[in-house]
Amino acid sequence: MADFDLAVVGGGPAGYVAAIRAAQLGFRTALVEEAQLGGICLNWGCIPTKALLSAADALDGARRAGRFGIAAAPDLCLAEAVAHSRRIAERLRRGVAALLEKNGVELIEGRGRLAGKGRLEVATATGPRRLSVDHLVLATGARPRALPGVVPDGVHIWTAREAMTPQAVPESLLVVGAGAIGAEFASFYADLGTRVTLVEVADRILPGEDREISALVRRAFTARGIEVRTGVGVVEASVAGEQVVATLSDQSRVSAERLLLAVGVQGNVEDLGLEGVGAKVERGFLVADAWGRTNVAGLYGVGDLVGPPWLAHKASRQGILCVERIAGVAPQAPLDLGRIPACTYCRPQVASLGLTEERARAGGRAVRVGRARLAGNGKALAAGEEEGLAKLVFDAASGELLGAHLVGPEVTELISALAVAAALEGTEEALSRAVLPHPTLSEWWGEAVLDALGRPIHH
Amino acid sequence: MRAQIVAVTMPKWGMEMREGEVVAWHAAVGDPVAAGADLVDVETSKIVNTVVAPVSGVLRAIVAEPGETLPVGALLGVIAPADVAEEEIRAFVARTAASGIPDAAGGEGAPDDAHRPAPGPEPETAPPAAVQGADAPPPSAAGGEVSAGDGEVAASPVARRLARRYGLVLAGLSGTGRHGRISKADVEAALRARGVALPEPPPRRPGLPRRRGDEAAVAATPVARRLARKLGVSLLDCRPSGARGRVCKADVEAAAARAGIGLAAPGAPAPAATAEKTPMGEPLRGMRRTIAARLQAAKREAPHFRVAVAVELDHLLALKRDLEARLPEARLSLNDCIVKAVGAALVRVPEVNVRFEEERLVRLAEADVAVAVALPDGLVTPVVRSVQAKGLVALADELRDLVTRARLGTLKPEETQGGGFTVSNLGMYGVDRFDAIINPPQGAILAVGAAKRRPVVRGDDLAVATVAEFTLSCDHRVIDGAVAARFLDALRGFLEHPATMLG
Numbered sequence: 001m002a003d004f005d006l007a008v009v010g011g012g013p014a015g016y017v018a019a020i021r022a023a024q025l026g027f028r029t030a031l032v033e034e035a036q037l038g039g040i041c042l043n044w045g046c047i048p049t050k051a052l053l054s055a056a057d058a059l060d061g062a063r064r065a066g067r068f069g070i071a072a073a074p075d076l077c078l079a080e081a082v083a084h085s086r087r088i089a090e091r092l093r094r095g096v097a098a099l100l101e102k103n104g105v106e107l108i109e110g111r112g113r114l115a116g117k118g119r120l121e122v123a124t125a126t127g128p129r130r131l132s133v134d135h136l137v138l139a140t141g142a143r144p145r146a147l148p149g150v151v152p153d154g155v156h157i158w159t160a161r162e163a164m165t166p167q168a169v170p171e172s173l174l175v176v177g178a179g180a181i182g183a184e185f186a187s188f189y190a191d192l193g194t195r196v197t198l199v200e201v202a203d204r205i206l207p208g209e210d211r212e213i214s215a216l217v218r219r220a221f222t223a224r225g226i227e228v229r230t231g232v233g234v235v236e237a238s239v240a241g242e243q244v245v246a247t248l249s250d251q252s253r254v255s256a257e258r259l260l261l262a263v264g265v266q267g268n269v270e271d272l273g274l275e276g277v278g279a280k281v282e283r284g285f286l287v288a289d290a291w292g293r294t295n296v297a298g299l300y301g302v303g304d305l306v307g308p309p310w311l312a313h314k315a316s317r318q319g320i321l322c323v324e325r326i327a328g329v330a331p332q333a334p335l336d337l338g339r340i341p342a343c344t345y346c347r348p349q350v351a352s353l354g355l356t357e358e359r360a361r362a363g364g365r366a367v368r369v370g371r372a373r374l375a376g377n378g379k380a381l382a383a384g385e386e387e388g389l390a391k392l393v394f395d396a397a398s399g400e401l402l403g404a405h406l407v408g409p410e411v412t413e414l415i416s417a418l419a420v421a422a423a424l425e426g427t428e429e430a431l432s433r434a435v436l437p438h439p440t441l442s443e444w445w446g447e448a449v450l451d452a453l454g455r456p457i458h459h
Numbered sequence: 460m461r462a463q464i465v466a467v468t469m470p471k472w473g474m475e476m477r478e479g480e481v482v483a484w485h486a487a488v489g490d491p492v493a494a495g496a497d498l499v500d501v502e503t504s505k506i507v508n509t510v511v512a513p514v515s516g517v518l519r520a521i522v523a524e525p526g527e528t529l530p531v532g533a534l535l536g537v538i539a540p541a542d543v544a545e546e547e548i549r550a551f552v553a554r555t556a557a558s559g560i561p562d563a564a565g566g567e568g569a570p571d572d573a574h575r576p577a578p579g580p581e582p583e584t585a586p587p588a589a590v591q592g593a594d595a596p597p598p599s600a601a602g603g604e605v606s607a608g609d610g611e612v613a614a615s616p617v618a619r620r621l622a623r624r625y626g627l628v629l630a631g632l633s634g635t636g637r638h639g640r641i642s643k644a645d646v647e648a649a650l651r652a653r654g655v656a657l658p659e660p661p662p663r664r665p666g667l668p669r670r671r672g673d674e675a676a677v678a679a680t681p682v683a684r685r686l687a688r689k690l691g692v693s694l695l696d697c698r699p700s701g702a703r704g705r706v707c708k709a710d711v712e713a714a715a716a717r718a719g720i721g722l723a724a725p726g727a728p729a730p731a732a733t734a735e736k737t738p739m740g741e742p743l744r745g746m747r748r749t750i751a752a753r754l755q756a757a758k759r760e761a762p763h764f765r766v767a768v769a770v771e772l773d774h775l776l777a778l779k780r781d782l783e784a785r786l787p788e789a790r791l792s793l794n795d796c797i798v799k800a801v802g803a804a805l806v807r808v809p810e811v812n813v814r815f816e817e818e819r820l821v822r823l824a825e826a827d828v829a830v831a832v833a834l835p836d837g838l839v840t841p842v843v844r845s846v847q848a849k850g851l852v853a854l855a856d857e858l859r860d861l862v863t864r865a866r867l868g869t870l871k872p873e874e875t876q877g878g879g880f881t882v883s884n885l886g887m888y889g890v891d892r893f894d895a896i897i898n899p900p901q902g903a904i905l906a907v908g909a910a911k912r913r914p915v916v917r918g919d920d921l922a923v924a925t926v927a928e929f930t931l932s933c934d935h936r937v938i939d940g941a942v943a944a945r946f947l948d949a950l951r952g953f954l955e956h957p958a959t960m961l962g
Contacts, residue, residue, distance in 0.1 A: 001833065001887060005863065025867055026866065026867040026868065027863075027867065117783060117790040134859060134862070135863065277787060278786075278787030279787065280787075295788060297789060297790035297855070297856060298859060326860075327863070327867050327869055328860070328863075328867070328869045329869065
């Protein structure tokens with residue numbers, strides 16, 4: 001009998017969740033982690049950046065409190081904000097360790113590497129440990145992608161990790177890449193008073209989002225003093241004294257005190273022993289099917305390691321589905337990537353799921369689009385917010401919610417209602433029958449539903 | 460009217476299921492149930508599965524409480540429309556239970572009773588000394604004979620369970636219940652006579668005398684119904700205040716208050732269950748009990764003989780290594796290769812691929828091979844179908860899946876049934892050789908020892924080879940020695956020259 005029925009390599013949101021679920025199902029389960037439980041998400045991604053962005057939002061709220069008759073001159077202590085962010089990460093990390101222990105997962109600290117099919121070798125502090133396992137789930141995640149000519153040095157040229165533990169507020173920052181990470185840090189540092197330049201090689205920022213949403217965020221960023229340049233890439237960057245000088249693809253030069261590289265991620269596929277067992281890797285990611293099965297018998301891959309979207313909640317769900325499939329738990333349906341919400345916590349916030357209007361139409365579908373501006377929403381106006389757009393894309397024939405795209409305050413929470421609607425396959429008619437409480441921000445997307453049906457009330 | 464009363468009976472999940480243990484009900488008496496909805500969980504020797512409601516109606520009676528083990532076909536509960544009178548339900552239960560049921564549900568070829576092991580006398584708990592010292596014969600360790608008669612004694616399920624708990628033999632008691640059935644009171648009296656201190660029944664709730672009548676007919680919300688049952692309040696005592704005259708939660712609480720019944724504070728700890736621990740051992744449950752019963756029967760009934768052979772495995776191991784190195788999708792254990800060779804040998808010598816069922820020899824067309832999988836508390840034997848038709852890689856995938864789910868207990872009932880042949884491999888434990896007991900009604904079982912480097916003689920020279928010993932146990936009623944020898948010879952041929960499996 002193998003040492004473990006199932007072992008997971010990588011303790012991030014894909015791996016630790018898969019391990020806990022496996023143990024619950026009765027697998028003798030091991031989790032192999034070489035660094036910190038919780039992975040990037042919990043230690044160097046979602047959670048600590050949200051702590052920093054909450055600080056930035058509080059700062060902004062205090063600055064704009066004059067309209068409520070509050071006079072405040074807020075002063076942010078950067079070290080304290082960063083310390084708060086690290087404390088939260090640490091607390092959650094301990095929580096994961098406790099969950100693993102409670103569920104009977106054996107934690108093996110060290111780097112795991114395949115030593116053949118069903119065999120794992122872990123380099124632990126006390127020497128190599130060899131394990132035989134029936135089912136091996138790889139969840140080693142991804143790391144920031146580098147650009148040729150732009151090599152992070154941890155001092156002047158940053159990745160997200162340095163950007164979330166700054167020693168001081170840089171006077172100027174060049175953010176390369178305007179996806180979720182780039183947009184969030186651009187927003188954060190702009191709030192701290194840094195002069196931010198945001199460069200994106202695509203023709204718009206947040207290129208994965210709906211065009212109208214991108215345009216609205218760009219307007220808001222520009223109004224906040226962020227210089228946004230799209231359609232240009234960075235060819236090369238070099239450090240000269242205390243400045244980073246970047247050459248862009250249009251031959252112009254930008255210099256800034258710091259450069260943040262945020263041009264996507266690549267899978268951690270190296271030195272795992274994948275070649276030895278013939279596992280298929282394409283474009284830097286392990287190839288796995290909808291259940292996480294690779295081309296190698298008994299080898300599975302989940303999370304960022306197997307490709308986009310690079311989202312913690314996708315990773316966790318993949319981990320659960322993979323393990324439940326192995327265990328023969330019924331009923332099962334593969335992950336529907338069209339129903340996974342994605343959130344960006346810049347200001348204004350962006351949240352979306354499913355197809356953009358453009359992509360839905362490109363697929364040849366007849367769609368019914370509903371829009372609503374935030375400006376008509378009483379709760380938002382009362383809170384001093386008026387910039388926002390809710391845009392819902394329905395299939396004209398079936399009424400299925402194909403896409404939901406929100407920009408504005410609290411949309412990262414509002415999107416959940418639409419994710420539930422999509423999961424339950426609610427039609428625009430069904431959504432229109434739900435009574436939404438007043439006064440809430442939720443009325444805003446409710447208005448977009450009515451707009452899609454051609455019977456808006458408030459505009 | 461009677462036609463509307465439907466019995467829920469112990470199902471028969473497959474040919475080999477004889478009895479099942481009620482684990483938990485999904486509904487309580489009085490709850491409406493929909494046809495096809497989960498009704499009651501039953502644990503067999505192999506799995507826990509759920510019996511669904513055969514029809515829609517109201518669950519009117521629960522006859523088998525959780526923890527009771529009953530034979531296939533035994534009455535578990537009764538579903539009937541809400542307007543069927545309580546008396547009719549009671550009469551139905553009494554009639555059905557007294558008739559002894561077996562296979563009341565009819566259907567799939569249940570064997571006649573002669574072949575059915577007596578359902579009664581499970582060695583569920585060891586008896587307290589008080590009973591043992593009394594005139595009742597002490598239950599023997601072997602379990603069998605002492606209570607063998609109890610299955611035929613007419614007794615209520617509660618009486619049966621009570622008797623089992625205290626190790627009391629029912630056969631000696633006289634019944635005062637309906638149709639002379641032994642009732643709970645009869646068992647209690649007998650136990651007290653033997654000096655057993657029985658736990659006192661819970662004191663009756665003070666307050667209003669409960670009205671008699673059919674509570675199921677009272678319109679009430681599900682919450683009210685459940686709360687009323689919990690508090691011991693009759694719905695007939697509640698003043699309906701809800702929509703369309705339904706009794707609501709508040710009405711039940713009001714009735715409880717009138718009757719002086721205290722509402723338990725939420726979160727109050729439940730009273731500690733009376734300890735039912737036995738100091739003298741633990742009952743065999745579920746799988747363990749089946750293993751005990753079946754293998755005891757096999758040893759007793761099937762005349763075993765064994766033949767053994769030592770097999771060189773170097774060619775097979777080379778083939779395994781080659782396949783694994785060349786095909787990413789190939790992950791093979793030695794056992795996978797052995798099962799494949801067994802499939803080929805069963806085709807070559809089909810006389811070994813048989814079952815001895817109900818005194819009949821059944822010849823199998825497909826090489827369905829059962830594989831013994833060790834579990835922490837027993838073993839289970841999932842069956843790979845049509846091994847002869849499967850490639851080694853697909854076979855290995857299927858075996859890995861079956862073994863995984865066997866360990867997790869998520870095999871489907873049909874996945875552990877059928878086949879005429881089992882492979883039991885203790886090689887990974889370093890065992891040189893052993894012999895196994897046939898899993899009836901199969902005809903044979905192969906015991907595989909560890910593959911080790913050993914000296915072998917080639918011509919007049921000594922050489923070293925990887926050798927494992929294979930021992931075949933056969934049921935001599937259906938397989939003769941020469942047939943077994945031919946099978947082992949074929950198996951050795953396939954294992955030592957695996958290319959011949961392609962032929």
